[in-house]
Amino acid sequence: MKKILIIEDDKLISSLVQFRLKKEGYETHLVCDGNEGILAIDSYLPDMIITDVMMPFRSGIEIIHHARQSQPNTPIIVLSSLGEEEEVVLEAFNLGVSDFIPKPFNPNELAIRVKRILK
Amino acid sequence: MSKRLHWIIFGLFSLIPGLSQAQEDPVPRDSTGFYEFLKSQREVPGLSYRYIFSEKGITLAYRSDSLFSLSKTDSGYVSKPFADFSWIDELQQQLVVDSLMYQIQLELYSQPKSIEVAQEYLSDLIGKGDYLVKVQEDLPDVDLVSLAAKMPYLPVQKFKLKFMSDYRLLAVTLIIVFFFIASAAMIISMLVMKANKIKREALQDEYEGIIIEPLTTLLFEKGVKDIMAMDEAEIHSFFPKNLLVKELYQHVLIDRIIGLNKKMKGEFKEKLKALYKKLELDKVSIKSLHHRKWDRVTMGLVQINEMDLIEALPEVKKFTNSSNFHIRSRAVSALLNLSEHVDFKALRDQTYPLSLWQQMNYLRIIRFVGLHKDLNFETLLDSKNQSIRVFAIKLVRILGRVDMIDRLISYEETASDEEKIEILETYATVGAHMESRFINVCLRSSNPSVAAAAAKAAAVIGDADSEEILLDLLQSETDFRRKRSFLRSLYKLNKEKFEMVTSGDSSSDLLEIRNHILDPMLQDV
Numbered sequence: 001m002k003k004i005l006i007i008e009d010d011k012l013i014s015s016l017v018q019f020r021l022k023k024e025g026y027e028t029h030l031v032c033d034g035n036e037g038i039l040a041i042d043s044y045l046p047d048m049i050i051t052d053v054m055m056p057f058r059s060g061i062e063i064i065h066h067a068r069q070s071q072p073n074t075p076i077i078v079l080s081s082l083g084e085e086e087e088v089v090l091e092a093f094n095l096g097v098s099d100f101i102p103k104p105f106n107p108n109e110l111a112i113r114v115k116r117i118l119k
Numbered sequence: 120m121s122k123r124l125h126w127i128i129f130g131l132f133s134l135i136p137g138l139s140q141a142q143e144d145p146v147p148r149d150s151t152g153f154y155e156f157l158k159s160q161r162e163v164p165g166l167s168y169r170y171i172f173s174e175k176g177i178t179l180a181y182r183s184d185s186l187f188s189l190s191k192t193d194s195g196y197v198s199k200p201f202a203d204f205s206w207i208d209e210l211q212q213q214l215v216v217d218s219l220m221y222q223i224q225l226e227l228y229s230q231p232k233s234i235e236v237a238q239e240y241l242s243d244l245i246g247k248g249d250y251l252v253k254v255q256e257d258l259p260d261v262d263l264v265s266l267a268a269k270m271p272y273l274p275v276q277k278f279k280l281k282f283m284s285d286y287r288l289l290a291v292t293l294i295i296v297f298f299f300i301a302s303a304a305m306i307i308s309m310l311v312m313k314a315n316k317i318k319r320e321a322l323q324d325e326y327e328g329i330i331i332e333p334l335t336t337l338l339f340e341k342g343v344k345d346i347m348a349m350d351e352a353e354i355h356s357f358f359p360k361n362l363l364v365k366e367l368y369q370h371v372l373i374d375r376i377i378g379l380n381k382k383m384k385g386e387f388k389e390k391l392k393a394l395y396k397k398l399e400l401d402k403v404s405i406k407s408l409h410h411r412k413w414d415r416v417t418m419g420l421v422q423i424n425e426m427d428l429i430e431a432l433p434e435v436k437k438f439t440n441s442s443n444f445h446i447r448s449r450a451v452s453a454l455l456n457l458s459e460h461v462d463f464k465a466l467r468d469q470t471y472p473l474s475l476w477q478q479m480n481y482l483r484i485i486r487f488v489g490l491h492k493d494l495n496f497e498t499l500l501d502s503k504n505q506s507i508r509v510f511a512i513k514l515v516r517i518l519g520r521v522d523m524i525d526r527l528i529s530y531e532e533t534a535s536d537e538e539k540i541e542i543l544e545t546y547a548t549v550g551a552h553m554e555s556r557f558i559n560v561c562l563r564s565s566n567p568s569v570a571a572a573a574a575k576a577a578a579v580i581g582d583a584d585s586e587e588i589l590l591d592l593l594q595s596e597t598d599f600r601r602k603r604s605f606l607r608s609l610y611k612l613n614k615e616k617f618e619m620v621t622s623g624d625s626s627s628d629l630l631e632i633r634n635h636i637l638d639p640m641l642q643d644v
Contacts, residue, residue: 012331012375013382019335081382104384107339 005046007037034058420449
């Protein structure tokens with residue numbers, strides 16, 4: 001079973017994403033701030049990371065930096081309301097994220113993208 | 120004389136109320152009176168007395184009696200000296216009972232003296248002030264301690280009087296007391312408020328925790344129709360009835376649903392809106408429009424707007440001209456966003472000036488709704504509010520509504536200077552070349568801002584008449600900035616005429632402006 005780490009400070013959003021991904025048969029782990037996210041990347045060793053950008057303590061960009069150093073091959077999906085800000089999107093893609101989903105988003109669409117990337 | 124004076128002084132310092140006795144010798148001269156006086160004094164320094172008995176009648180028991188402690192003398196017996204004269208009556212009573220003959224011998228410093236000497240001695244003591252006569256007062260029969268407790272303590276009384284009579288001290292004391300009371304009240308109220316806030320936040324966190332699961336389940340397991348078809352029992356299986364009636368729980372639900380609505384799209388948005396109505400949260404939002412606090416009203420308007428509560432629009436309309444900036448801004452936003460045919464009437468009739476923030480906010484909504492609805496904002500030009508009319512002209516320009524140019528042309532005559540500036544900018548932006556006549560009229564405006572705006576527009580859509588007017592204005596204009604504005608327009612309109620004006624023996628101002636305009640590095644400066 002593939003393991004997905006969800007780093008999102010909005011508990012309701014992360015719960016919705018978790019619910020949807022569990023339905024697809026993935027094992028998920030939720031954390032709600034940047035610090036916990038970085039710790040979870042090293043301890044949980046996920047097959048995929050889904051992260052927000054604006055979060056307490058550490059930003060999503062810092063998390064991507066860390067993930068790229070410790071697990072360079074783990075695919076990352078960025079889920080953010082900063083999707084319309086070109087600079088953020090470009091920086092995320094420069095760091096090698098697999099996908100960028102702007103909020104508002106559709107959890108079903110996210111599930112399809114996750115499935116496609118992990119295939 | 121000096122003796123008399125002593126008595127006067129004694130009388131003055133005497134604590135005896137009523138008539139002063141200082142005028143007379145207090146020591147009675149008769150023996151009975153003198154003994155009574157001594158009894159009343161109990162003890163007099165240096166003065167004592169003994170009982171003298173003849174041998175007759177003195178029994179052995181008497182001789183060994185410790186009370187009298189008799190001593191044998193040549194003629195009989197003598198008692199020990201007594202200093203307390205108040206015992207006289209008691210001792211005599213016993214001697215009378217025992218039928219004993221006796222005499223009282225007064226002694227002065229243990230030396231037997233006559234009654235007259237004793238009287239003189241006492242008078243002298245009193246006279247010199249070495250002895251104060253004790254006065255027999257009519258003491259009450261009650262306990263003296265309890266009476267004393269009821270008596271005000273003199274130093275305190277004095278302090279009270281002094282304190283109350285010093286108004287500055289009293290005022291300062293009152294201010295300090297008030298300060299302490301106010302501080303205590305504030306601290307207590309802050310503590311109570313803080314405690315309430317903590318309690319409320321804890322409860323809010325708890326509610327947020329318990330609504331995640333039912334919301335998630337509903338959004339993924341039910342369709343819009345399923346949600347609409349849910350009966351009360353089913354609804355309450357997700358959201359308990361006892362919690363749904365609680366105001367805080369309702370607010371947490373509203374916040375979370377609206378938060379999700381902003382972050383989700385597609386069918387999920389529809390499900391959230393359906394759920395909002397199913398949980399009757401729309402009624403809560405509409406109800407908050409009648410709340411006495413403006414922030415709650417604003418919140419209600421935002422909720423109505425976010426959750427597309429079209430049925431609340433008649434209520435929302437009532438707030439479009441509210442005296443509260445936030446309320447009327449949110450009300451107009453909701454109306455523009457939700458009305459079936461974008462309703463500009465409420466905005467037209469607004470009497471308060473539009474701020475730049477409001478204009479930006481409304482423009483964002485108008486742009487969004489303009490994608491799928493007709494925008495007939497022509498009515499805004501009929502507004503009595505100048506800021507609304509200016510906004511309408513800006514809308515023509517920003518939205519590129521060339522079809523509205525004719526309406527602007529008909530409006531030119533009545534337009535204010537501020538509106539004329541916007542119209543000129545709009546003509547230049549949309550390229551309304553047929554409107555050079557209006558530009559030429561404005562070039563000659565007495566308002567420098569209008570003339571400058573006209574010059575700017577003339578650079579884009581001016582004609583030959585504009586060139587002539589600009590040349591004419593340059594000859595009479597003295598202001599450097601306006602000269603630069605006119606020359607810049609002339610340069611864009613006709614370079615030959617520009618060269619003609621600025622070459623040769625032109626003034627230093629014109630030469631400076633010419634150099635500036637022709638320098639490619641300073642084109643945007």
